[in-house]
Amino acid sequence: MELVDKEKTALISGIEADARAEQEKIIKGADIQAAEKRKHSEKKIESLLNDAKEKAKEQAETAKNKIIAAAEREVKRSFMRVQDSIVHDIIDRVEKKISSMTGDENYRPILVNWITEAAIGLGTESAHINTSEEERALIDDHMLSEIARRIQKQTGKQISLTLSDANPLQNQGVVLTATDGRIAFNNQVKTRMLRKQREIRTMIYNTLFNTEQKE
Numbered sequence: 001m002e003l004v005d006k007e008k009t010a011l012i013s014g015i016e017a018d019a020r021a022e023q024e025k026i027i028k029g030a031d032i033q034a035a036e037k038r039k040h041s042e043k044k045i046e047s048l049l050n051d052a053k054e055k056a057k058e059q060a061e062t063a064k065n066k067i068i069a070a071a072e073r074e075v076k077r078s079f080m081r082v083q084d085s086i087v088h089d090i091i092d093r094v095e096k097k098i099s100s101m102t103g104d105e106n107y108r109p110i111l112v113n114w115i116t117e118a119a120i121g122l123g124t125e126s127a128h129i130n131t132s133e134e135e136r137a138l139i140d141d142h143m144l145s146e147i148a149r150r151i152q153k154q155t156g157k158q159i160s161l162t163l164s165d166a167n168p169l170q171n172q173g174v175v176l177t178a179t180d181g182r183i184a185f186n187n188q189v190k191t192r193m194l195r196k197q198r199e200i201r202t203m204i205y206n207t208l209f210n211t212e213q214k215e
Helices: 002-100 107-122 141-155 189-195 197-209
Strands: 126-131 160-163 173-178 184-188
Touching (some): 002 197, 107 126, 173 189
Antiparallel strands (some): 126 173, 173 184
């Protein structure tokens, strides 16, 4: 009987020892896993922090670039407004200067050039000339003959030019109309300025702002 009790005690002790060993093994394994998870979590946190910092840096750079680009656009718009204001002022002064030259002796060659240009642009064999009342007083047979000679020299074609019976134009410049009335060439000052506006603007920009105006 005593032997049996000893065997039971030894068996229980063995079981307890195995249980403690297994428990220690499990705890140790759990500690190792916990340490690995902590290490993995720390790396993941560090990676997330780095990503967040990089993203924040990129967003800050993007925001900075947008602010700079917006400022540059506003500066460019302001500069262009100033340029346009100057250009409009110069064009207005040119129109007023030309208007003031009507009674000047140097205005006659200008009128000859305008009529010549309009006649060549019209391209007909005959045309009526209309202009303002003040300019009409400057047009005589001698001027018409001179214009006809110029046109023949430049184009090899003859043209018959006569003053129009229509009411004088209200604005400065000339309008040539084919004798059949089907087509006309408007060479009034304001129309000329509009037609040559790009050329005039380019010249002014290049002169005042030292830059080439792109087409």
